Amino acid sequence: xxxxxxxxxxxxxxxxxxxxxxxxxxxxxxxxxxxxxxxxxxxxxxxxxxxxxxxxxxxxxxxxxxxxxxxxxxxxxxxxxxxxxxxxxxxxxxxxxxxxxxxxxxxxxxxxxxxxxxxxxxxxxxxxxxxxxxxxxxxxxxxxxxxxxxxxxxxxxxxxxxxxxxxxxxxxxxxxxxxxxxxxxxxxxxxxxxxxxxxxxxxxxxxxxxxxxxxxxxxxxxxxxxxxxxxxxxxxxxxxxxxxxxxxxxxxxxxxxxxxxxx
Amino acid sequence: xxxxxxxxxxxxxxxxxxxxxxxxxxxxxxxxxxxxxxxxxxxxxxxxxxxxxxxxxxxxxxxxxxxxxxxxxxxxxxxxxxxxxxxxxxxxxxxxxxxxxxxxxxxxxxxxxxxxxxxxxxxxxxxxxxxxxxxxxxxxxxxxxxxxxxxxxxxxxxxxxxxxxxxxxxxxxxxxxxxxxxxxxxxxxxxxxxxxxxxxxxxx
Numbered sequence: 001x002x003x004x005x006x007x008x009x010x011x012x013x014x015x016x017x018x019x020x021x022x023x024x025x026x027x028x029x030x031x032x033x034x035x036x037x038x039x040x041x042x043x044x045x046x047x048x049x050x051x052x053x054x055x056x057x058x059x060x061x062x063x064x065x066x067x068x069x070x071x072x073x074x075x076x077x078x079x080x081x082x083x084x085x086x087x088x089x090x091x092x093x094x095x096x097x098x099x100x101x102x103x104x105x106x107x108x109x110x111x112x113x114x115x116x117x118x119x120x121x122x123x124x125x126x127x128x129x130x131x132x133x134x135x136x137x138x139x140x141x142x143x144x145x146x147x148x149x150x151x152x153x154x155x156x157x158x159x160x161x162x163x164x165x166x167x168x169x170x171x172x173x174x175x176x177x178x179x180x181x182x183x184x185x186x187x188x189x190x191x192x193x194x195x196x197x198x199x200x201x202x203x204x205x206x207x208x209x210x211x212x213x214x215x216x217x218x219x220x221x222x223x224x225x226x227x228x229x230x231x232x233x234x235x236x237x238x239x240x241x242x243x244x245x246x247x248x249x250x251x252x253x254x255x256x257x258x259x260x261x262x263x
Numbered sequence: 264x265x266x267x268x269x270x271x272x273x274x275x276x277x278x279x280x281x282x283x284x285x286x287x288x289x290x291x292x293x294x295x296x297x298x299x300x301x302x303x304x305x306x307x308x309x310x311x312x313x314x315x316x317x318x319x320x321x322x323x324x325x326x327x328x329x330x331x332x333x334x335x336x337x338x339x340x341x342x343x344x345x346x347x348x349x350x351x352x353x354x355x356x357x358x359x360x361x362x363x364x365x366x367x368x369x370x371x372x373x374x375x376x377x378x379x380x381x382x383x384x385x386x387x388x389x390x391x392x393x394x395x396x397x398x399x400x401x402x403x404x405x406x407x408x409x410x411x412x413x414x415x416x417x418x419x420x421x422x423x424x425x426x427x428x429x430x431x432x433x434x435x436x437x438x439x440x441x442x443x444x445x446x447x448x449x450x451x452x453x454x455x456x457x458x459x460x461x462x463x464x465x466x467x
Binding site: 007008011015017039040042043044045046047049050051052053055057059060061063064066067068070071156159160161163164166167220 | 291294295298299300301302303306307310311316323324327328329331332333336349350353397398401402404405419420426431432434444445448449451452455456458459
């Protein structure tokens with residue numbers, strides 16, 4: 001008794017897949033299967049006829065008009081961040097320079113200078129408080145810059161297409177630099193009792209380390225794993241919140257919306 | 264089987280690459296050229312995927328925004344159209360998955376679609392051949408597919424994408440992709456068979 005073709009074989013034959021290659025001969029000799037195949041073909045021909053709304057020749061121009069504003073906004077934001085980063089870097093250098101200068105001064109100031117009139121200087125307690133406040137402000141400035149850089153990197157990763165390899169050669173190098181500063185800021189934050197910042201930097205560090213070790217390309221699985229890690233910890237949102245708070249801005253009210261924002 | 268876009272010629276690829284190269288160096292006018300050149304094709308892919316005009320417009324916009332952000336990752340030996348096509352598919356898939364299918368209407372009301380389309384261009388020959396009633400049935404049959412089934416079907420049927428590639432796009436094994444396509448076609452056949460012929464097409 002002749003074995004009829006399955007629907008899967010008919011579909012494979014329709015799409016010229018390898019699985020359907022042997023169907024041709026059977027169809028030539030089996031009227032029942034031939035009728036089923038013709039029905040399938042007619043059904044798919046119906047689907048082919050479903051119209052697509054046409055867009056005019058001006059559609060590209062209209063789309064560009066819509067995009068131009070958004071792209072302009074992205075470029076402006078990028079320039080602003082670049083300026084902020086440059087200022088923060090300068091402040092960070094000043095901060096480090098100040099610490100070094102302070103350490104040298106402490107070592108070299110002769111004991112006789114302590115005879116200078118105390119009335120003109122703050123008391124040791126006041127001096128410590130001033131220095132502490134100053135260091136706190138500088139810490140917030142440099143951490144804010146650090147978080148901005150990290151946020152941009154996390155955003156790029158989150159938006160990356162997890163279905164194809166991702167070139168991360170420049171990000172990997174940048175992550176290596178961020179790991180070093182992340183450790184310093186985390187330790188400083190711990191010492192100064194900034195537990196919120198310390199905790200965030202602690203969450204951020206493994207992602208930066210992983211990326212810094214990634215080499216030049218991430219496989220789709222690695223991209224997906226990193227995205228899952230960022231997403232599961234709500235890392236991007238936490239970075240935005242703390243960044244806004246230490247930068248003196250208003251924190252975002254809600255976590256980022258899933259969907260088109262993540263495209 | 265139809266293709267919604269013919270493959271670009273070598274000259275077009277060269278031209279695209281030259282423009283992409285300029286766009287990568289920050290030339291906004293070059294990116295504008297890419298948008299103007301590929302918007303309509305991108306819309307057609309997005310519409311096939313989402314089944315909704317407004318969603319398709321949104322997908323086109325998001326596709327170009329994402330392409331702009333990732334332009335530096337584009338490999339010059341690749342075909343820009345193919346690269347953009349993949350982004351469009353991913354954007355559409357993300358949109359479908361994020362929104363779910365509760366409020367989806369494949370093609371919407373055919374009469375409204377006719378009115379919306381009429382102001383834009385001349386009606387296509389296909390549109391004249393297919394009655395509004397039949398369009399409604401075909402649209403409803405497409406609507407009954409899950410987002411994965413519709414994506415797999417659209418990529419196989421309209422885009423001619425190999426099953427292996429469809430598996431990669433959906434993040435599933437090749438066999439699973441194959442069965443997703445089978446399920447989609449079977450559902451369409453079950454829904455639309457009464458409209459094509461009286462011959463029964465039973466499963467064997």
